[in-house]
Amino acid sequence: MDRFDVLIAGAGPAGSFAAERLARGGVRVALFDGRPPGEPKACGGGVTSKALKAWPHLLEAVGRTIDELDMYSPSGKHLHLKLDEPFAVYSRIAFDTFLRERAREAGAQVFAEKISGRGFKRVEGKMAPVLPEGSLDPVATTTPRGLPARGPRSAPGSDTEDGWIIRMQSGAEFFTDWLVGADGANSAIAKKLAGPLPPAEMEIAFGYRAPLPVDGEAATVVAFLPNWVGYAWAFPRIDHISFGIATTQDAFDHDSLDALMWDFMVAYYEVAQVGNLRGRMRLWSKQQRETQISNLRYKELKKTAERYAARIPGLAPRTWDTRRACGERWALLGDAAGFADPVTGEGIYYALRSAELFADAYLANKPLNYEQQWRADFGKELQRASQMRRKFYGNFWGAPFTDRMIEFARGHRGIRKVLGRLVAGDQGYTDLKRKLARSALKPL
Numbered sequence: 001m002d003r004f005d006v007l008i009a010g011a012g013p014a015g016s017f018a019a020e021r022l023a024r025g026g027v028r029v030a031l032f033d034g035r036p037p038g039e040p041k042a043c044g045g046g047v048t049s050k051a052l053k054a055w056p057h058l059l060e061a062v063g064r065t066i067d068e069l070d071m072y073s074p075s076g077k078h079l080h081l082k083l084d085e086p087f088a089v090y091s092r093i094a095f096d097t098f099l100r101e102r103a104r105e106a107g108a109q110v111f112a113e114k115i116s117g118r119g120f121k122r123v124e125g126k127m128a129p130v131l132p133e134g135s136l137d138p139v140a141t142t143t144p145r146g147l148p149a150r151g152p153r154s155a156p157g158s159d160t161e162d163g164w165i166i167r168m169q170s171g172a173e174f175f176t177d178w179l180v181g182a183d184g185a186n187s188a189i190a191k192k193l194a195g196p197l198p199p200a201e202m203e204i205a206f207g208y209r210a211p212l213p214v215d216g217e218a219a220t221v222v223a224f225l226p227n228w229v230g231y232a233w234a235f236p237r238i239d240h241i242s243f244g245i246a247t248t249q250d251a252f253d254h255d256s257l258d259a260l261m262w263d264f265m266v267a268y269y270e271v272a273q274v275g276n277l278r279g280r281m282r283l284w285s286k287q288q289r290e291t292q293i294s295n296l297r298y299k300e301l302k303k304t305a306e307r308y309a310a311r312i313p314g315l316a317p318r319t320w321d322t323r324r325a326c327g328e329r330w331a332l333l334g335d336a337a338g339f340a341d342p343v344t345g346e347g348i349y350y351a352l353r354s355a356e357l358f359a360d361a362y363l364a365n366k367p368l369n370y371e372q373q374w375r376a377d378f379g380k381e382l383q384r385a386s387q388m389r390r391k392f393y394g395n396f397w398g399a400p401f402t403d404r405m406i407e408f409a410r411g412h413r414g415i416r417k418v419l420g421r422l423v424a425g426d427q428g429y430t431d432l433k434r435k436l437a438r439s440a441l442k443p444l
């Protein structure tokens with residue numbers, strides 16, 4: 001049975017980033033993911049400028065940088081936003097491969113295998129496995145790459161030899177001192193170690209991967225939905241467009257939302273077809289939908305668009321106080337821990353940041369400090385976002401807040417700036433209304 005200091009389930013952004021950082025620090029890391037090759041994780045692939053500033057190497061992954069954004073309000077009002085700080089859009093195959101290869105180069109052992117749903121067992125005391133010849137030496141004080149081992153290791157052969165036996169779907173078994181669940185929103189490890197989340201604390205996002213418009217020029221669009229919590233997006237990537245809708249799982253009604261998705265997609269191509277990138281999409285009208293159904297573009301699109309759907313955690317305000325992301329010899333990262341923005345569904349920044357915080361706490365020999373560190377670093381802000389969610393998608397001065405926000409931004413540079421910072425990831429929700437109100441009071 002091979003043995004590792006840290007075994008990570010899931011090579012999404014959280015798992016790969018943690019594996020890279022730990023391996024660079026001399027830790028013996030195994031990284032497991034059973035996703036079939038070529039199958040992307042369902043995701044818009046948008047990475048905020050806040051993330052790009054924190055980890056500039058992300059710009060080396062193949063993607064598009066976006067410095068202009070078209071926003072639509074629930075009543076169809078349009079705002080063209082020039083962003084001071086561009087964000088990036090990646091295909092998740094490109095992004096995940098980039099991060100996984102960096103982990104491998106740093107010295108992590110990467111396995112294309114899935115951990116079995118119930119395949120992890122805590123071992124305490126003297127139950128450490130007998131290692132067959134040729135497997136990693138548990139008493140080694142250096143890593144396979146010759147670096148001194150760092151982080152909290154058990155004293156091998158002693159009573160303190162605790163850890164986990166992990167079983168793969170293939171039946172293979174491994175021993176690890178620490179188990180890290182970075183296995184996404186449906187994490188089996190999180191369900192067992194932190195408890196399952198109720199459906200009301202999950203968002204759902206679905207959409208289509210569809211071809212780029214013929215001339216390859218493609219606008220980036222975010223449109224808030226009429227009478228629904230959430231928004232639709234069009235994120236152009238290198239070779240296709242990711243269209244999607246993110247909304248709450250408990251109120252999810254597939255047929256109505258799918259109809260909105262198609263409205264949005266057809267309206268998008270209609271503007272692109274006439275070559276007017278800045279053109280205004282006609283959205284959400286019944287008449288518009290009826291003309292679209294008979295539209296040739298709609299029929300073509302039905303044949304080519306590839307559907308996807310997945311869940312995103314959206315923790316309720318009080319859950320942020322009670323849910324743990326780490327304990328004795330285990331930790332949860334990214335979506336597995338519930339770390340996504342409950343207003344936007346943005347999770348890549350938090351996946352990377354949680355990975356960084358855990359790896360640094362582990363390398364400092366204080367892995368349990370991770371709990372207080374994620375709370376201090378971004379936990380409070382995400383909790384406030386979840387308190388804000390109802391207000392953000394609710395009413396403000398007699399109309400949806402998002403409608404008011406876009407209406408005011410159209411006529412006011414200060415408000416456009418605040419909105420730009422929100423998209424960049426630099427503007428939190430806590431003081432969003434105050435900032436918008438303050439900007440509105442400043443002279444134009």
Ligand SMILES: Cc1cc2nc3c(=O)[nH]c(=O)nc-3n(C[C@H](O)[C@H](O)[C@H](O)COP(=O)(O)OP(=O)(O)OC[C@H]3O[C@@H](n4cnc5c(N)ncnc54)[C@H](O)[C@@H]3O)c2cc1C
Pocket residue numbers: 009010011012013014015032033034035041042043044045046047113114115116117182183184185188205206207244309310311312333334335336339340345346347348349351
């Ligand atoms: C449709 C949609 C659109 C989104 N758009 C955006 C966006 O534009 N920007 C943004 O910031 N966020 C977005 N998100 C959220 C974002 O995708 C997640 O927050 C982010 O991927 C979390 O990263 P992660 O590494 O924690 O988990 P994941 O990216 O989900 O990675 C988990 C990995 O674990 C693997 N895995 C699962 N089970 C096992 C197992 N038993 N054994 C081994 N491996 C396993 C999976 O194959 C997967 O590769 C979107 C989400 C959805 C669903």
